[in-house]
Amino acid sequence: VSLALSDATLESLLGQLLPGDSAFPSASILGLATTVRARLATLGGADAEARIAAALLTGDLAAIERDRPTLFDLLRRAVYLSYYEAPAVIAAIRGLGIDYRGAPQPRGYDLGRFDPAVDAPRHGRGRWKPTTETRRGNA
Amino acid sequence: VATPEPCDVLVIGAGAAGAMITRVLAEAGIDVVCLEQGDWTTPADRPHGGADWEWRRLTDFSTEPNQRRRSADYPVDTLDEHTLMWNAVGGSTAIYTALWPRLRPSDFRKGDEHGLAPNWPISYEELAPCYDRVDLMVGTSGLVGDPAMPPRGPFATPPLPLGKSGRYIAQAFDRLGWHWWPMPAAVLSEAWQGRPGCNHCGGCVSGCPRGALADAAVALWPRALARGARLVTGARVERIETDAAGNATGAVYLDQASGERRFQAARLVVLSANGVGTPRLLLLSDSARFPRGLANGSDQVGRNLMHHTLVSAEIWLDARLDGFQGFVGALISSQFAEGDPARGFVNGFNFNVARGSGPGMTAVRTFARRPAPWGATHHAWFRRHFAHSFRVHAIGDDLPQAENRVTLSPTLKNSSGLPAPRIAYKPHAEDWRQMAFMRGPLQQIAEAAGAFDIAINDYVDADGVYRTPAWHLLGTARMGGDPATSVIDRWHRAWEVPNLYIVDGSSMPTGGVVNPTATISALALRAAEHIRDVAAREPPLA
Numbered sequence: 001v002s003l004a005l006s007d008a009t010l011e012s013l014l015g016q017l018l019p020g021d022s023a024f025p026s027a028s029i030l031g032l033a034t035t036v037r038a039r040l041a042t043l044g045g046a047d048a049e050a051r052i053a054a055a056l057l058t059g060d061l062a063a064i065e066r067d068r069p070t071l072f073d074l075l076r077r078a079v080y081l082s083y084y085e086a087p088a089v090i091a092a093i094r095g096l097g098i099d100y101r102g103a104p105q106p107r108g109y110d111l112g113r114f115d116p117a118v119d120a121p122r123h124g125r126g127r128w129k130p131t132t133e134t135r136r137g138n139a
Numbered sequence: 140v141a142t143p144e145p146c147d148v149l150v151i152g153a154g155a156a157g158a159m160i161t162r163v164l165a166e167a168g169i170d171v172v173c174l175e176q177g178d179w180t181t182p183a184d185r186p187h188g189g190a191d192w193e194w195r196r197l198t199d200f201s202t203e204p205n206q207r208r209r210s211a212d213y214p215v216d217t218l219d220e221h222t223l224m225w226n227a228v229g230g231s232t233a234i235y236t237a238l239w240p241r242l243r244p245s246d247f248r249k250g251d252e253h254g255l256a257p258n259w260p261i262s263y264e265e266l267a268p269c270y271d272r273v274d275l276m277v278g279t280s281g282l283v284g285d286p287a288m289p290p291r292g293p294f295a296t297p298p299l300p301l302g303k304s305g306r307y308i309a310q311a312f313d314r315l316g317w318h319w320w321p322m323p324a325a326v327l328s329e330a331w332q333g334r335p336g337c338n339h340c341g342g343c344v345s346g347c348p349r350g351a352l353a354d355a356a357v358a359l360w361p362r363a364l365a366r367g368a369r370l371v372t373g374a375r376v377e378r379i380e381t382d383a384a385g386n387a388t389g390a391v392y393l394d395q396a397s398g399e400r401r402f403q404a405a406r407l408v409v410l411s412a413n414g415v416g417t418p419r420l421l422l423l424s425d426s427a428r429f430p431r432g433l434a435n436g437s438d439q440v441g442r443n444l445m446h447h448t449l450v451s452a453e454i455w456l457d458a459r460l461d462g463f464q465g466f467v468g469a470l471i472s473s474q475f476a477e478g479d480p481a482r483g484f485v486n487g488f489n490f491n492v493a494r495g496s497g498p499g500m501t502a503v504r505t506f507a508r509r510p511a512p513w514g515a516t517h518h519a520w521f522r523r524h525f526a527h528s529f530r531v532h533a534i535g536d537d538l539p540q541a542e543n544r545v546t547l548s549p550t551l552k553n554s555s556g557l558p559a560p561r562i563a564y565k566p567h568a569e570d571w572r573q574m575a576f577m578r579g580p581l582q583q584i585a586e587a588a589g590a591f592d593i594a595i596n597d598y599v600d601a602d603g604v605y606r607t608p609a610w611h612l613l614g615t616a617r618m619g620g621d622p623a624t625s626v627i628d629r630w631h632r633a634w635e636v637p638n639l640y641i642v643d644g645s646s647m648p649t650g651g652v653v654n655p656t657a658t659i660s661a662l663a664l665r666a667a668e669h670i671r672d673v674a675a676r677e678p679p680l681a
Contacts, residue, residue, distance in 0.1 A: 084499035108338030126287025
């Protein structure tokens, strides 16, 4: 019998892994189930979801983390990476005062320019050994 | 087998070396064909514009062919490492970090320095003019005057901005009294020759859709094609053929679109298929005359594989660094670059200081190998860690060893039935001592930066096996002065096949303490000009 995670079970897992707080939404309310299912299959093969479902028959998430760490890691990776690309989560990050924009392009970021007056090293440290001085005993 | 129109020079592989050679020869009016098993990577192909950009970095834009399994890729049979390569126009420059430091003079003289690795048959001084010229061909950025390196020519553009992360980390090195310098980069800081400057998006590890980063596909190929070079994509080379006299006559390849086998005849062949693909193809090209593989009478093909030693640290600070912004390489430190046996090992190492990650990668924490906690504590953890980290990669000169090698897999094949490369790689005892030593300075950097946490990744996995990311593929068809211990001479000509040249990371007898693409490119320019000026005037080309 092939096991599958129902939407309700998967969303419950999402909420347990990443519950909400004052700034961040719970992963259970972001509509991530379809994405997470696909990613589980990519990371762990077509039966990854069934293996998680089977493991849940005998234990909770903490038990899977303890007893099936590789399987748990698949789930965690799929969920974390899906969560942090959700628009509501990016908005929450920006709400912390961090100028994170999600997809890197096309906007990129403004880092200003290299300012020689400020940024150029003035320490004078560093050495290199010339070819003619490279020999045994001359460190 | 179909037979396209013969050419003067056949180049196998369209990466950093193959592109450079093709361009130089095409500019000289030489009829050159390049066979590339992959295709072009368009800006739209890349992950940078999508919400799933971090996910794709770990999947279809993984640096490991065994992970991403694209149609152009061949599998790699190994349990010893996570081999990086990209099979496309531009080769692995399609997804490299474009860190662009050079070897140092002593890197060419390890035989004189300690004898556990060979001297190169050329010196730094011979290669230095090519380094300078390459920088102005591909487009670079950086700051001249580094006291840890010989004087050098100009970069194409000024240094990339240090940003708040670079400035903060530089202060940590200053507190230690250690060398640091803005990272030399094959990334434009401002518009140059029709290409735009970097907009600091932070997605460099998946290449650059803008063309600011010197992927050979944008930095070299347009001019090569404009000068008449013929590039054949989707061309999976199966073997190099030779005649009764032992000269290369061309290559048989599978046109992956049509399924047709073709023989591209040429009067001179250049093999530039990277430090794994090159020895694989030489071994696949065995014959009655070359029973151990082409150019392998010395049994050196595939041996002496080097990747660099590597220990990485992820370091977290109370200060906000916003390291998800900006070019991945912030600084370089050559404090330990020169070898010193008093440390307990002979070779040196550098620090490549890299910026932090996006939020998903921060939570997954692939570098630190300590994923963020789940449950009620996750968000507090995230607030403390995201945008508060930088990474330091201690990258050292590993010793060439005969048993670290590329052979042909007896069991694993690619999609057209050709044997995959099998890779065996274990660090030398010297390398282990060096990697153990690296931990101390990494801790010192964290302390000098005022870190609240540090995670050191020594790449030893749960099985106790060192499995390096193998970012750099070096040494497997090395140049030398003795045909018994090398595969090619000082001009990259195969000792046993006078019209076969081998130019890529496999050519390097030692790896130095830096990312190798600047050196591979300089070697390629030097070899190309030799082919243009000397080999083209000799039989069978003349």
